[in-house]
Amino acid sequence: MTSSQPLDLRLPTPGCYNDPERAGLDAKSVFDGMTEHLFFTLGKLAPTASRHDLYMALSYAVRDRLMMRYLATTEAMRAHPQKSVAYLSAEFLIGPQLNNNLLNLGIQQEAEAALRNFGIESLQQILDVEEEPGLGNGGLGRLAACYMESLASLKIPATGYGIRYEFGIFDQLIRDGWQVEITDKWLKGGWPWELPQPDEACFVGFGGRTESYIDDKGSYRSRWIPAEHAIGIPHDVPVLGYRVNICDRLRLWRADATESFDFYAFNIGDYYGAVEEKVGSETLSKVLYPNDGTDEGRRLRLKQQHFFVSCSLQDMLRSLDNRGLPVEDFPKYWTVQLNDTHPAIAVAELMRLLIDDRHMDWDKAWDITSRSVAYTNHTLLPEALEKWDLNLFSSLLPRHLELIYEINRRFLQQLRLRYPGNDAIQRKLSIIDEDGSKAVRMAHLATIGAHHVNGVAALHSDLVKTDLLPEFAELWPEKFTNVTNGVTPRRWVALANPELSTLLNEHIGEDWISNMENLRKLEERQNDQGFLEHWGNTKLSVKRKLASYIHRNTGVLVDPSTLFDVQVKRIHEYKRQHLNVLQVITQYLRIKNGQADGMAPRTVIFGGKAAPGYYMAKLIIRFINGIAETVNADPDMDGRLRVVFLPDYNVKLGEQVYPASDLSEQISTAGKEASGTGNMKFAMNGALTIGTLDGANVEIRELVGAENFFLFGKTVEEINDLKRSGYNPGAFINAMPELQEALRLIEMGHFSNGDSELFRPLLDNLTGHDPFFVMADFADYLRAQEAVSLAWTDRMHWNRMSLLNTARTGFFSSDRSIGEYCENIWNVGPLNVDITCDVR
Numbered sequence: 008m009t010s011s012q013p014l015d016l017r018l019p020t021p022g023c024y025n026d027p028e029r030a031g032l033d034a035k036s037v038f039d040g041m042t043e044h045l046f047f048t049l050g051k052l053a054p055t056a057s058r059h060d061l062y063m064a065l066s067y068a069v070r071d072r073l074m075m076r077y078l079a080t081t082e083a084m085r086a087h088p089q090k091s092v093a094y095l096s097a098e099f100l101i102g103p104q105l106n107n108n109l110l111n112l113g114i115q116q117e118a119e120a121a122l123r124n125f126g127i128e129s130l131q132q133i134l135d136v137e138e139e140p141g142l143g144n145g146g147l148g149r150l151a152a153c154y155m156e157s158l159a160s161l162k163i164p165a166t167g168y169g170i171r172y173e174f175g176i177f178d179q180l181i182r183d184g185w186q187v188e189i190t191d192k193w194l195k196g197g198w199p200w201e202l203p204q205p206d207e208a209c210f211v212g213f214g215g216r217t218e219s220y221i222d223d224k225g226s227y228r229s230r231w232i233p234a235e236h237a238i239g240i241p242h243d244v245p246v247l248g249y250r251v252n253i254c255d256r257l258r259l260w261r262a263d264a265t266e267s268f269d270f271y272a273f274n275i276g277d278y279y280g281a282v283e284e285k286v287g288s289e290t291l292s293k294v295l296y297p298n299d300g301t302d303e304g305r306r307l308r309l310k311q312q313h314f315f316v317s318c319s320l321q322d323m324l325r326s327l328d329n330r331g332l333p334v335e336d337f338p339k340y341w342t343v344q345l346n347d348t349h350p351a352i353a354v355a356e357l358m359r360l361l362i363d364d365r366h367m368d369w370d371k372a373w374d375i376t377s378r379s380v381a382y383t384n385h386t387l388l389p390e391a392l393e394k395w396d397l398n399l400f401s402s403l404l405p406r407h408l409e410l411i412y413e414i415n416r417r418f419l420q421q422l423r424l425r426y427p428g429n430d431a432i433q434r435k436l437s438i439i440d441e442d443g444s445k446a447v448r449m450a451h452l453a454t455i456g457a458h459h460v461n462g463v464a465a466l467h468s469d470l471v472k473t474d475l476l477p478e479f480a481e482l483w484p485e486k487f488t489n490v491t492n493g494v495t496p497r498r499w500v501a502l503a504n505p506e507l508s509t510l511l512n513e514h515i516g517e518d519w520i521s522n523m524e525n526l527r528k529l530e531e532r533q534n535d536q537g538f539l540e541h542w543g544n545t546k547l548s549v550k551r552k553l554a555s556y557i558h559r560n561t562g563v564l565v566d567p568s569t570l571f572d573v574q575v576k577r578i579h580e581y582k583r584q585h586l587n588v589l590q591v592i593t594q595y596l597r598i599k600n601g602q603a604d605g606m607a608p609r610t611v612i613f614g615g616k617a618a619p620g621y622y623m624a625k626l627i628i629r630f631i632n633g634i635a636e637t638v639n640a641d642p643d644m645d646g647r648l649r650v651v652f653l654p655d656y657n658v659k660l661g662e663q664v665y666p667a668s669d670l671s672e673q674i675s676t677a678g679k680e681a682s683g684t685g686n687m688k689f690a691m692n693g694a695l696t697i698g699t700l701d702g703a704n705v706e707i708r709e710l711v712g713a714e715n716f717f718l719f720g721k722t723v724e725e726i727n728d729l730k731r732s733g734y735n736p737g738a739f740i741n742a743m744p745e746l747q748e749a750l751r752l753i754e755m756g757h758f759s760n761g762d763s764e765l766f767r768p769l770l771d772n773l774t775g776h777d778p779f780f781v782m783a784d785f786a787d788y789l790r791a792q793e794a795v796s797l798a799w800t801d802r803m804h805w806n807r808m809s810l811l812n813t814a815r816t817g818f819f820s821s822d823r824s825i826g827e828y829c830e831n832i833w834n835v836g837p838l839n840v841d842i843t844c845d846v847r
């Protein structure tokens with residue numbers, strides 16, 4: 008190796024790879040990238056490559072193009088530090104990545120052209136291969152994913168911090184009408200979108216004890232001696248914005264054992280004890296808890312929460328150290344958003360890191376913490392409000408409990424000054440619940456530690472102030488605010504509904520994708536018959552695709568020209584899938600009794616998972632499938648009524664369902680659904696809503712106009728009145744002969760092959776306590792469904808209403824939500840460095 012010419016090893020321009028060809032955006036570069044990855048990364052020759060190989064090769068090629076932008080963004084943040092968002096969430100339901108990244112890079116067609124060289128006809132064939140990481144339960148996790156995409160698209164520097172669950176939300180099978188849960192092995196084929204960063208691992212302690220000591224400055228201090236440790240290894244997923252060069256990241260922590268073996272235990276012959284710690288800490292990030300909105304108070308769950316929160320805060324502090332920025336400036340460089348109370352331990356953990364590790368005094372540490380942290384409340388349901396048993400908490404996080412006691416002591420002192428002699432208010436607001444067995448109330452910890460507390464829809468934020476935390480709201484009125492949820496128009500319109508996107512692009516231009524308010528331009532076409540027909544045909548072609556999916560996956564043949572009436576979301580009594588089913592039975596009876604005049608022919612579609620331990624929700628799935636079986640087998644129903652349960656509802660399936668829907672079922676008991684985001688995805692894609700005045704339905708109706716929305720049901724106040732006066736569902740049932748007939752049919756076993764016991768618990772629930780006021784809203788729901796049927800008969804009018812739903816729901820873009828968080832809560836702006844590694 009004797010060369011007179013020295014190698015040119017200059018680093019590329021900050022963040023940009025020095026060979027632009029290597030990451031070009033034309034079809035030839037993408038093809039070259041695929042070829043290279045097939046050969047070198049996957050060890051395959053093109054002629055023998057499977058579809059999965061091609062998916063992997065294309066994904067790696069796309070990832071290279073993200074990497075350029077990701078490293079440029081990182082470099083810009085190193086060289087020119089500015090405030091960044093840390094979005095802490097126990098769930099990120101990000102969905103498939105490939106097509107989203109192609110869309111945001113603007114190379115869907117180039118990728119398709121590259122694939123043709125490998126004998127693949129359409130991009131879709133490769134997209135179908137992708138497994139989605141189910142790292143969330145439903146709306147909350149999906150919201151976090153939409154927010155990350157909007158942050159990047161708005162060029163806001165951000166990291167989403169969460170857990171890399173080895174097993175995400177279970178896969179759902181339907182066997183004999185029942186839900187069966189299968190482990191979600193999303194990593195089995197290899198997942199090309201993450202980069203493990205073992206060099207940036209963090210240690211996290213659990214258990215043990217605290218001890219006090221006098222430090223070398225003579226100050227009294229406390230320190231934590233944990234009994235066990237875990238290591239968090241970051242796995243980074245690049246999050247590219249739409250047609251920008253900013254690439255944010257999702258940093259998901261995987262737990263590992265500190266030592267593969269405890270050598271001391273090994274030496275004394277305790278082999279099983281030695282491996283126990285390894286097995287124990289690996290279990291930390293093993294599985295996502297599949298309970299949507301119910302708090303189980305499980306020890307491992309608290310461990311998971313502390314694990315990812317501690318790693319994330321350490322990571323933020325380290326990023327300051329690495330850039331030579333003082334810890335005191337933490338709030339200047341990080342704004343920490345808590346997505347619900349799952350990461351609320353952050354309040355105590357940041358205090359601990361500042362006081363114990365950085366030797367800061369209490370007041371300074373509290374100032375930093377409370378200027379950095381903000382909290383989003385997601386629910387009013389009492390069963391969802393996280394409370395940790397005090398014994399469990401102190402055994403796992405003894406130092407945090409000490410700090411929480413001190414936070415609480417100072418807070419109660421403040422309360423005593425404000426409300427002298429009012430012991431009741433102290434008991435009510437204390438972080439420690441002293442009623443019954445003692446517990447730590449995480450919502451109180453979050454509220455006290457946060458500079459802002461927001462609800463997720465206007466109605467919900469009002470209820471947070473009046474019902475959930477009224478005394479806190481009186482104490483700190485300026486803390487409480489609203490940010491109505493949103494969804495990203497990239498995934499939920501541009502990517503999920505290419506047919507509609509093409510139509511929009513042709514008629515109003517492409518800029519609606521990054522400025523959804525521009526959809527208003529559609530209103531000019533609301534009386535254009537030709538355009539409305541085109542609108543209807545576009546919907547029909549999307550419905551044909553879903554019909555084919557339904558046939559392939561359930562064997563049921565559905566007619567795309569019928570009204571697609573859809574309820575997809577987690578199965579929960581408060582969401583009232585059973586209200587929908589009862590209405591379907593009424594339709595069935597009317598057809599049977601020859602009273603179906605004017606009834607729109609419908610395909611009623613359900614989808615959603617039930618928490619594995621939620622008996623009533625699982626019975627509702629069985630109920631839907633029982634009705635579907637009877638209805639679909641009855642020749643009298645042909646051309647009039649079909650019922651379908653789509654198994655394994657997830658993001659990928661959602662992308663097929665929302666665009667193909669005519670009617671969106673948003674029928675929760677008023678006051679129970681905080682916001683909903685499914686409702687927004689439907690409306691943007693031109694579905695009309697039948698819904699209660701709950702969550703963001705209220706704002707949807709205001710925006711699209713009451714005449715373009717099918718409203719029914721009792722309001723929050725009316726529900727409260729019913730509760731106060733002693734609600735009796737029997738009184739409502741007695742007034743509705745049709746409902747009685749439906750209930751009788753169920754009771755006789757008509758939908759369960761003569762088994763009159765199967766659905767009894769459901770019937771007893773509805774006719775007994777009816778905790779979600781199904782019976783109270785039934786008559787009005789039927790009336791609203793008749794209005795739907797009537798509206799469907801005038802298809803041009805329907806299309807006009809559909810068009811207006813799309814035109815007027817730009818407000819629900821997550822770009823708008825993120826804009827509000829930036830302005831009102833985070834005080835952050837776009838990256839002020841121009842990143843120009845883009846070759847376009």
Ligand SMILES: *Cc1c(COP(=O)(O)O)cnc(C)c1O
Pocket residue numbers: 144145146149575576577656657658661682683684685686688
């Ligand atoms: C949007 C979405 C949800 C939330 O639906 P809601 O109707 O708001 O409950 C749940 N799951 C998936 C897969 C989603 O895409």
